Amino acid sequence: MTQPSEVLLQANAVSIAYGDQLAVNAVTLPIYQQRITSIIGPSGCGKSTLLRSFNRMNDFIDQVTLTGKVTFNDQNVYASDADPVAVRLNIGMVFQKPNPFPKTIYDNVAWAPKINGRRDNMDDRVEQALRQAALWDEVKDRLQESALNLSGGQQQRLCIARALAMNPLVLLMDEPCSALDPVSTARIEDLLFELKETLTIVIVTHNMQQAARVSDFTAFMENGVLIEYGPTETLFTNPENKRTEEYVTGRFG
Amino acid sequence: MEQVLRWLFFACAAISVLTTLAVVGVLSIETFNFFQQVPAADFLFGTRWTPLLEPKSYGILPLLFGTTLIVIGAAIVALPVGLACAIYLSEYAGARTRDVVKPILEILAGIPTIVYGFFAITFVTPILRTLIPSTEVFNAASAGIVVGIMVLPMVASLCDDALRAVPNALRDGAYSLGATSFEVTARIVVPASLSGIFAAFVLAISRAIGETMAVTLAAGATPNLTLNPLESIQTMTAYIVQVSLGDTPAGTLSYQTLFAVGAVLFSMTLILNLIANAIMNRYRDVYE
Numbered sequence: 001m002t003q004p005s006e007v008l009l010q011a012n013a014v015s016i017a018y019g020d021q022l023a024v025n026a027v028t029l030p031i032y033q034q035r036i037t038s039i040i041g042p043s044g045c046g047k048s049t050l051l052r053s054f055n056r057m058n059d060f061i062d063q064v065t066l067t068g069k070v071t072f073n074d075q076n077v078y079a080s081d082a083d084p085v086a087v088r089l090n091i092g093m094v095f096q097k098p099n100p101f102p103k104t105i106y107d108n109v110a111w112a113p114k115i116n117g118r119r120d121n122m123d124d125r126v127e128q129a130l131r132q133a134a135l136w137d138e139v140k141d142r143l144q145e146s147a148l149n150l151s152g153g154q155q156q157r158l159c160i161a162r163a164l165a166m167n168p169l170v171l172l173m174d175e176p177c178s179a180l181d182p183v184s185t186a187r188i189e190d191l192l193f194e195l196k197e198t199l200t201i202v203i204v205t206h207n208m209q210q211a212a213r214v215s216d217f218t219a220f221m222e223n224g225v226l227i228e229y230g231p232t233e234t235l236f237t238n239p240e241n242k243r244t245e246e247y248v249t250g251r252f253g
Numbered sequence: 254m255e256q257v258l259r260w261l262f263f264a265c266a267a268i269s270v271l272t273t274l275a276v277v278g279v280l281s282i283e284t285f286n287f288f289q290q291v292p293a294a295d296f297l298f299g300t301r302w303t304p305l306l307e308p309k310s311y312g313i314l315p316l317l318f319g320t321t322l323i324v325i326g327a328a329i330v331a332l333p334v335g336l337a338c339a340i341y342l343s344e345y346a347g348a349r350t351r352d353v354v355k356p357i358l359e360i361l362a363g364i365p366t367i368v369y370g371f372f373a374i375t376f377v378t379p380i381l382r383t384l385i386p387s388t389e390v391f392n393a394a395s396a397g398i399v400v401g402i403m404v405l406p407m408v409a410s411l412c413d414d415a416l417r418a419v420p421n422a423l424r425d426g427a428y429s430l431g432a433t434s435f436e437v438t439a440r441i442v443v444p445a446s447l448s449g450i451f452a453a454f455v456l457a458i459s460r461a462i463g464e465t466m467a468v469t470l471a472a473g474a475t476p477n478l479t480l481n482p483l484e485s486i487q488t489m490t491a492y493i494v495q496v497s498l499g500d501t502p503a504g505t506l507s508y509q510t511l512f513a514v515g516a517v518l519f520s521m522t523l524i525l526n527l528i529a530n531a532i533m534n535r536y537r538d539v540y541e
């Protein structure tokens with residue numbers, strides 16, 4: 001962290017329940033601009049649920065209720081007059097399993113600009129997004145091939161490119177490397193450092209080394225509760241909470 | 254005991270296979286006999302179908318046109334509405350609505366087809382005749398509409414299955430890119446399930462071709478080389494009913510027309526079902 005940064009996105013006392021099952025319990029978490037924040041914690045502790053609340057992706061699950069506020073640029077994304085589509089255009093997402101559309105590589109990247117009416121300079125947009133995702137050199141000669149022919153690691157970088165094509169301000173990543181081999185994982189981690197120049201990134205990971213390597217801030221969750229949050233180095237070397245210490249030193253989880 | 258059961262089940266399986274073979278066999282032999290007396294070209298390209306009246310003529314085209322009219326009418330009704338129902342069920346309705354509607358579709362699919370025939374005569378035809386007075390009492394349009402209503406539940410149900418086979422991960426991906434529900438449906442889900450939807454359409458058409466009671470009741474018994482849906486026509490199936498119920502003596506050429514028409518019908522539905530199967534097998538490969 002070279003210079004101080006602003007809070008761009010923030011969860012304020014956010015609680016989320018599936019039916020009457022509480023999955024996220026009164027979490028308050030700031031996300032700093034052009035920083036990487038990682039969310040760690042044991043499986044089922046509510047990491048994905050919290051992450052999906054930032055771009056309202058929980059809207060599509062039956063019987064989800066959310067209380068509290070998520071603010072983006074100081075606007076509540078859950079305000080009654082907030083447009084979830086506009087929120088998602090600013091806050092992109094990459095999922096646990098690569099989910100390219102069954103279309104060509106080019107059409108995957110061009111998809112979001114196309115439906116949102118930004119058809120000008122499409123070739124440039126596609127190239128730029130693929131370059132940002134460090135995939136351009138591998139696919140530049142096969143843009144019209146099906147995206148499903150790519151390897152898993154390439155598919156995941158394609159999904160990153162697809163999300164970047166709309167120039168979002170934030171990129172949410174839910175265990176983006178969990179389905180990938182170590183080489184592909186390393187490539188994506190390198191990529192994160194480059195993207196941080198322009199983007200704000202929130203990454204959920206169950207891999208503590210990954211959190212330690214890539215992130216500026218780390219949040220540790222357990223049973224839906226945010227146990228501890230702070231600069232990554234502090235959280236890993238000098239945690240305040242005993243549960244955090246046990247988790248990051250690998251004594252449970 | 255194990256051995257006995259084993260043989261019992263084998264016998265059951267054998268009987269059903271043998272029965273099918275026997276049907277195909279009889280159909281082939283009788284059709285062969287028919288073509289000994291009527292040249293295939295006269296049968297396939299002839300424009301007059303009067304096997305029971307003098308002067309006899311054995312051109313199947315009028316019956317094919319009749320069946321085609323019914324299929325077109327049914328397709329116009331069943332394909333768009335069935336797909337729309339499926340899209341609503343799969344992409345918009347909540348789990349509760351779906352739990353109510355799906356069984357209703359299955360009940361509708363189980364209504365005896367003669368009931369649809371009555372519905373055509375007593376309800377659809379009078380409406381058509383009020384709207385377009387030149388409509389004949391028995392007409393292809395009324396039967397086609399009703400056959401469409403009849404296959405609609407099947408189209409809706411199969412298309413719903415096809416849409417639901419699209420993984421949610423694709424929908425999530427599209428929504429996360431700022432798509433609306435309509436964009437997700439029209440640009441991701443429907444294209445990704447196109448082969449399943451297409452297979453459903455082919456099966457529906459195959460069923461419309463084979464549908465018998467409703468067209469026998471409502472479409473008339475006039476072999477008619479026409480594309481005007483307001484006229485009385487006769488389909489291949491309705492012709493088979495007519496001859497089977499009549500007093501045409503077995504073994505005569507008139508009687509053998511049954512098998513020739515049956516063979517055409519059988520080939521058409523068989524080919525369509527094979528096409529649907531081939532399509533379905535291909536699309537199952539995509540996501541599994």
Ligand SMILES: Nc1ncnc2c1ncn2[C@@H]1O[C@H](COP(=O)(O)OP(=O)(O)O)[C@@H](O)[C@H]1O
Nearest residue numbers: 018023041042043044045046047048049050061
């Ligand atoms: N779609 C859902 N419906 C009902 N319960 C869910 C759903 N998704 C997650 N949950 C529950 O919410 C809790 C948190 O899940 P999740 O956010 O996926 O955890 P994590 O990502 O940390 O593994 C878990 O107990 C999980 O069973």
Ligand SMILES: [Mg+2]
Nearest residue numbers: 047048049174
């Ligand atoms: Mg998760």
